[in-house]
Amino acid sequence: MAHRKSSARLAKDARVAHFLSLAAKQPALSAAQASAPVLTWEAVAALEARIVGRIVLPSSPDYNAARQESNPAFQSYPEIIVFCACENDVLECLAVARTYGVWVAVRCGGHSTAGYSVNSGMVVDLSDLQGVVLDPARERVHVLPGTDFDHFNGAMNHTGWHVPTGACGSVCVGGFVQGGGYGYTSRAFGIQSDLVEYFRVALANGTIVTASAQEHSDLYWALRGGTGGNFGVVLQVTYRMQRLDQVWAWAISWDAAHAAQVLTLMQAGYMKTGAPDALGYMMNLGFQNGVPVYMVQGMFCGSREDGLAAIAPLMDIPSAQLLVDKTGTYPDMNVWLEDHPYTLPDNLPDGIAETKASGYINTRLSPADWQRIIDYFKTSPNPWSLAYLEPYGGAINRYPVGDSAFVHRNVDADLVVDVFWRNPAERAQMEAWLDGFMQLVRPFLNGHVYQNYPDARLTDFASAYWGPAYPQLQRVKAAYDSGNFFHFQQSIRLP
Template sequence: MAHRKSPARIAKDARIAHFQSLATRQAAPNAPGATLTWDAVAALEAKLVGRIVLPSSPDYNAARQESNPAFQAYPEIIVYCACEHDVLECLAVARTYNLWVAVRCGGHSTAGYSVNSGMVVDLSDLKGVVLDPPRERVHVLPGTDFDHFNGAMNHTGWHVPTGACGSVCVGGFVQGGGYGYTSRAFGIQSDLVESFRVALANGSIVTASAQENPGLYWAMRGGTGGNFGVLLQVTYRMHRLDQVWAWAISWDAAHAAEVLTTMQAHYMKTGAPDALGYMMNLGYQNSTPVYMVQGMFCGTRDEGMKAIARLMAIPSAQLLVDKTGTYPDMNIWLEDHPYTLPDNLPDGVAETKACGYISTPLSTADWQRIIDYFKTSPNPWSLAYLEPYGGAINRYPVADSAFIHRHVDADLVVDVFWTNDTERAQMEAWLDGFMNLVKPFLNGHVYQNYPDASLQDFAQAYWGPAYPQLQQVKAQYDPGNFFHFQQSVRLPQK
C-alpha cells in the first residue's frame, strides 16, 4: 500500500514550517510581553492533532470571539484540541511558559470567562456521543453541542435533559448544573452524571465518580468549569423517554399577573406533575409585549392538557402550540414556535444578563408591578423569563453536589440587548432597575451557569454554604491555582 500524507498532515506541516521560519526573524509570536517563542509554537503545533491560532493568523478575530460580542479578549494563543493528548500538550506548554489558561467549549459564558489574554484551550472539536443502552448510560465529549447531543439521542427512546439553545456545549453546561425543559422530571443535568474524565493541572487524567475521587465528582457538579481541571468526557445515566407533548399558551396583558400568580402557587414547588416543564416568557413580538408560556410534558397530550387545565381556564388563554414528537424534535420546534424571542435582533447585537432565585410568594399586585416595569424597556428586544424548579430538582439532596439551588420556586432571568455604548448604558440601567424591583423576592443566590461579573460576593451567590468544601477540593486537585479567572474558586487561606 502506498504511504501518503493526509491533507490534514500536509496543512499541518505547512503551519509548522511557517512558525519555524518566523523564529529566525522575530523573538516572540505576539505583542510585547508575550511569553511564547516561535520555536515553542512550532513544537506544540507539531505535537497536536488539532491546530493553533495566533493573533497573526487570518482567522484570529473569528476564533477569539465569544458568542456574545460584549466580551472582547485577545488571547496570546488559541488551541483547538482534537483529542485528549492535545489537551495534555497544551497544559504542559502552559506550565512551562506560565500561561494563563481558559477552557472553552461553546463560548457561551455570560460573563466572558471562556476567553482570556493567555491560552484558550478550545474543546469544540472534541465532540461525540456513544450510547450504551444495556447499561442505560451515554458517554459524551465536552465540545458536543446540544444539536449534536440531541440528534444522537433522537428516536432511540433514551433521554438526558439538555438546554434549549442548540449551540451550547456539554462541558460548561453540566459543570454549572444544567437546566432544561425536562429537569423537573429528571433533574438538573449534573444530577444524572455517573462520572467525569478530567485532565488535571499536573498533566494527569483521573476519573471522578462516587467511587473514585468523590470530592472532585461532588465539586464538578455545580462548581462550574475552569476551576479544577479540563473536562474530557461525561458519562450520564439515561432515562426512557419516547415522546413528549410540546405546548405553548399566550394571554392578554390584562391577565398576565394572574397567570404568574397561578404558576407560582400551582406549577413550581407544588401542584404540577414532575412531567410538566416550561418557561414563562415576557418578551416583544413586533414591538408588542408578549405574555407566553411554552414547554413540554413527558407523557401524552391528554395527560398534558389535564396538567395545564388551570392555566387554560384563565381568560384570554390561547393554546398556540399543540404538537407531539421526540424531545429533540420538539426542542427544535419550540425554538421557532409560536414566536422567536427576542425578536428581530440585529447582527452583532450584544447582551447583558442578570438573574436570581425566587423563594418568596409574590402577590398578584407584585407580579403586576414587574409586568408594568417590563413594558418600560427602552428597546423592544428585552426578555424576562422564569425557569421553574420543583419536582426532581428540588428532591435531589442539597449536600450531594455543589449545585445548591434546590428549595426555590424558579430562576428569574432578565436579558437586555444593545448595539453601542450609549444604548448599553441605557439598557443596563434599566436592567439594574428591574433587579432592584424584584430583589425583595429573591434569596440572594444566582444560577452559576449565568455568571455575573458585577456580583460583589459571587461565592455566596453561586455556592453559598458549599463554598468552603469547594475550596478544599480546589486545594487538593489544583493546589497551584493553575485554573483561575475573575470568579473562580479561591484556594483556602492558610
C-alpha cells in the same frame, strides 16, 4: 501500500514551517511575566507539530473569528488559541502552559455569560472534541465536552433514551454540566449534573483521573455545580440515561390584563408544588412586533391528554390561547419550540450584544407584586428585552442539596432578564434599565444566582453561586489545583 501524507498533515507542516520562519524576526510571541520563561515561536511550532488539532495566533487569518465568544459584548485577544482534537492535545497544551507560565482558559461553546471562556493567554478550545456513544445495555451515554446540544439530542433522537439538555442548540456539554444544567425536562429528571455517572478530567499536573462516586468522589461532587475552569479540563461525561419516547409540546398566551393572574397561579401551583414533575416550561415576557407578549411554552413528559389536564387551570384563565399543541420526540420538539409560537427576542439584529442578570425566587409574590414587574417590563427602552422564569420543583428540588455543589434546590424558579444593545450609549441605557428591574425584584430573591449565568458585576459571587458549598469547593480546589493554575475573575479561591 503507499505511504502518503494526508492533506491535514500537509497543512500542519505548513503551519509549523510558518511559525519557525517567524522565529528569526521575533523570538517570542510577547513578553511574559518576569518570573516565567518566554513563550517562543519554536515552542509554538513544536506544540503545533505534536497535536492533532491546530493553533490559531493573532497573525492567523481566522483569528478574529476564532477568538470571538457567542456574545460580542466580550472582546478578548488571546495570545494563542488551540483547537484540540483529542485528549492528548489537551495534555500537550497544559504542559506548554505550565512550562511558560501561560494563563489558560477552557472553552467548549463560548457561551459564558460573563466571557470567562476566553482570556489574554491560551484558550484551550474543545469544540472539536465531539461525540456521543450510547450504551443501552448499561443505560449509559458517553459524551465528549465539545458536543453541542443539537448533536447530543440528534444522536439520541428516536432511541427512546434521554438526558436533559438546554434549549439552545449551540451550547456544549462541557461547560453546561459543570454549572448544573437546566432544561425543559429537569423537573422530571433533575438538573443535568444530577445524572452524571462519572467524568474523565485532565488535571493541571497533566494526569487524567476518573471522578465518580467511587473514585475521586470529592472532585465528582465539585464538578457537579462548581463550574468549569476551576479544577481541570473535563474530557468526557458519562450520564445515566432516562426512558423518554415522546413529549407533548405546548404553549399558551394571555392578554396583558391577565398576565399577573397567570404568574400568581404559576407560582402557587406550577413550581415547588402542584404541577406534576412531567410538566416543564418557561414563562416569557417579551415583545412581538413591538408589543408586549405574555407566553408560556414547555413540554410534558407523557401523553397529550395528561398534559392538557395538567395545564387546565392555566387554560381556564380568560384570554388563554393554546398556540402550540404538538407531540414528538424531545429533540424534535426542542427544535420546534425555538420558532413556535414565535421567536423571542423578535427580529434581533445580527451582531447585537447582550447583558444578563438573574436570581432565584423563593418568596411568594402577590398579584400586585407581579403587576409591578409587568408594568416595569413594558418600559424597556428597546423591543428586544426578555424576562423569563425557569421553574424548579420536582426532581430538581428532591435531589439532596449536599450531594453536589449545585445548591439551588429549595426555590420556586430562576428569574432571568436579558437586555440587548448595539453601542456604548445603548449599553448604558439598557444596563441601567436592567439594574432597575433587578432592584425591583430583589425583595423576592434569595441572593443566589445560577452559576451557568455568571455575572461579572456581582460583588459576592462565591455566596451567590455556591452559598454554603463554597468552603468545601475551596478544599477541593486546594487538593486538585493547589497552584491555582485554572483561574479567572470569579474562579474559586484557594483557602
